[in-house]
Amino acid sequence: MHADILLRGGDIVDGTGAPRRRGDVAITDDRITATGDLSDWTAGRDIDCTGRIVAPGFIDPHVHHDEIVLTDPGMDCMLSQGVTTIINGNCGFSIAPLTATGPLPQPLGMILSNDAPRFATYAAYRDRLRADPPAVNTACLIGHGTLRINEVANLDRPADRDEIAVMARALDAALSEGGIGLSTGPFYPPARASTTGELTEMARVAQAHGKLYVTHMRDEGDRVIEALDETFQIGRDACCGVHVSHHKCAGLANHGLSETTLAMIDRAMQTQDVGLDTTPWTASSTMLNSGRHRQASRVIVADSTPHPEMAGRDLADIAAGWGTDIDTAMERLLPATGIFFIMDEGDVRRILAYEHTIICSDGIARGSHPHPRVWGTFPRVLGHYVRDAGVFDLETAIRRMTSMPADRFGLRDRGRIAEGTYADAVIFDAATIREANDYAHPTRPAEGIDLVFVNGRESWRSGVHSGARAGVVL
Numbered sequence: 001m002h003a004d005i006l007l008r009g010g011d012i013v014d015g016t017g018a019p020r021r022r023g024d025v026a027i028t029d030d031r032i033t034a035t036g037d038l039s040d041w042t043a044g045r046d047i048d049c050t051g052r053i054v055a056p057g058f059i060d061p062h063v064h065h066d067e068i069v070l071t072d073p074g075m076d077c078m079l080s081q082g083v084t085t086i087i088n089g090n091c092g093f094s095i096a097p098l099t100a101t102g103p104l105p106q107p108l109g110m111i112l113s114n115d116a117p118r119f120a121t122y123a124a125y126r127d128r129l130r131a132d133p134p135a136v137n138t139a140c141l142i143g144h145g146t147l148r149i150n151e152v153a154n155l156d157r158p159a160d161r162d163e164i165a166v167m168a169r170a171l172d173a174a175l176s177e178g179g180i181g182l183s184t185g186p187f188y189p190p191a192r193a194s195t196t197g198e199l200t201e202m203a204r205v206a207q208a209h210g211k212l213y214v215t216h217m218r219d220e221g222d223r224v225i226e227a228l229d230e231t232f233q234i235g236r237d238a239c240c241g242v243h244v245s246h247h248k249c250a251g252l253a254n255h256g257l258s259e260t261t262l263a264m265i266d267r268a269m270q271t272q273d274v275g276l277d278t279t280p281w282t283a284s285s286t287m288l289n290s291g292r293h294r295q296a297s298r299v300i301v302a303d304s305t306p307h308p309e310m311a312g313r314d315l316a317d318i319a320a321g322w323g324t325d326i327d328t329a330m331e332r333l334l335p336a337t338g339i340f341f342i343m344d345e346g347d348v349r350r351i352l353a354y355e356h357t358i359i360c361s362d363g364i365a366r367g368s369h370p371h372p373r374v375w376g377t378f379p380r381v382l383g384h385y386v387r388d389a390g391v392f393d394l395e396t397a398i399r400r401m402t403s404m405p406a407d408r409f410g411l412r413d414r415g416r417i418a419e420g421t422y423a424d425a426v427i428f429d430a431a432t433i434r435e436a437n438d439y440a441h442p443t444r445p446a447e448g449i450d451l452v453f454v455n456g457r458e459s460w461r462s463g464v465h466s467g468a469r470a471g472v473v474l
């Protein structure tokens with residue numbers, strides 16, 4: 001038998017959580033064609049993987065790279081950490097369908113630049129990605145916040161019946177054109193006035209397509225319990241699967257609360273479809289004027305449009321330098337994004353260790369000083385939390401990055417090393433993999449990753465991009 005490529009003698013972690021086993025993996029075209037003892041096979045190219053882990057390419061189910069996949073399609077920040085598939089359109093804000101004209105309200109204006117192309121339909125965005133593909137596979141949720149910006153005349157009030165009907169039709173069309181689910185973000189100003197009923201009407205449309213309601217909940221701090229209850233209620237009323245994005249308990253007063261929230265999720269799962277993901281960091285990142293700074297022990301400015309020179313500096317130091325209070329300094333920096341130290345390490349570990357938690361980066365790759373999760377999330381889990389802290393074993397961690405997100409979001413034939421699946425794969429050294437970046441140097445690529453394949457194409461090798469742009473739209 002013959003293959004294009006044979007990955008020989010690696011320790012295969014297949015993505016299902018099964019223990020690693022020594023073996024070979026055959027790749028022809030864009031598929032894995034065999035695994036196991038393939039010593040009698042020949043190949044166009046043999047790659048010795050002795051002493052290395054061979055795993056499915058990681059799937060990042062929560063990013064904000066909607067525009068970056070068009071403007072920076074090499075996607076080094078993802079490939080360099082072994083990610084081969086991303087899901088955009090999160091937190092209620094997708095790049096499409098966008099019919100609004102003029103300046104975009106935050107946080108959409110944080111995710112998209114002022115001169116970002118505007119796609120009136122999801123199909124137009126999808127076709128553009130197909131014509132000019134990025135280096136990773138992409139899928140996209142359709143954001144309720146974006147639909148609201150398009151259709152609701154005054155964002156400070158609930159949508160009326162007619163507006164809800166128009167948004168539902170637009171969502172229905174976008175999901176028919178390939179959007180993989182609905183995202184909402186009632187935390188953010190453009191959607192804060194939406195009622196539970198409005199969100200439920202949107203969830204009904206997702207349900208009709210057999211797709212998920214994915215949410216940046218109304219509150220992740222003092223009212224996180226109520227926000228979880230609202231999310232579960234929407235799921236029950238719409239008979240729709242719900243997915244809690246980047247689950248956290250924000251603010252000093254809420255540290256330790258994950259014991260309660262995870263128990264709530266566990267209870268809800270007994271009777272309805274609930275899932276969650278999280279990031280492996282105690283700092284979050286979002287737009288600067290979100291009120292988050294009041295819950296944070298420290299705030300770093302990640303990016304500021306009027307003051308790009310302040311990126312990477314502490315908000316408190318900027319205010320002191322300007323001789324102003326924090327709020328005045330913040331106003332001067334807007335539009336801006338920040339990094340907020342608001343979570344407890346104990347909660348981060350408890351949520352990570354919870355058996356149903358999927359790993360995500362929640363990356364926003366804007367400016368010179370983004371949150372280090374943009375470049376370091378997956379190696380940080382495999383290095384810091386698996387090897388050094390022993391929060392879970394390697395096979396479990398990889399399952400949370402591969403087959404679990406693939407199954408949760410309906411990405412067929414992805415997330416597993418198995419005959420017939422797409423040849424998305426990462427080869428790395430379990431002894432050395434780590435995030436090499438930090439808050440001061442956030443864009444340093446991770447270490448320990450040897451090779452990354454996307455749809456059978458070598459895309460990243462020992463820190464260097466191959467130039468391949470083998471991603472497809474899922």
Ligand code: ZN
Nearest residue numbers: 091216245246
């Ligand atoms: Zn979010």
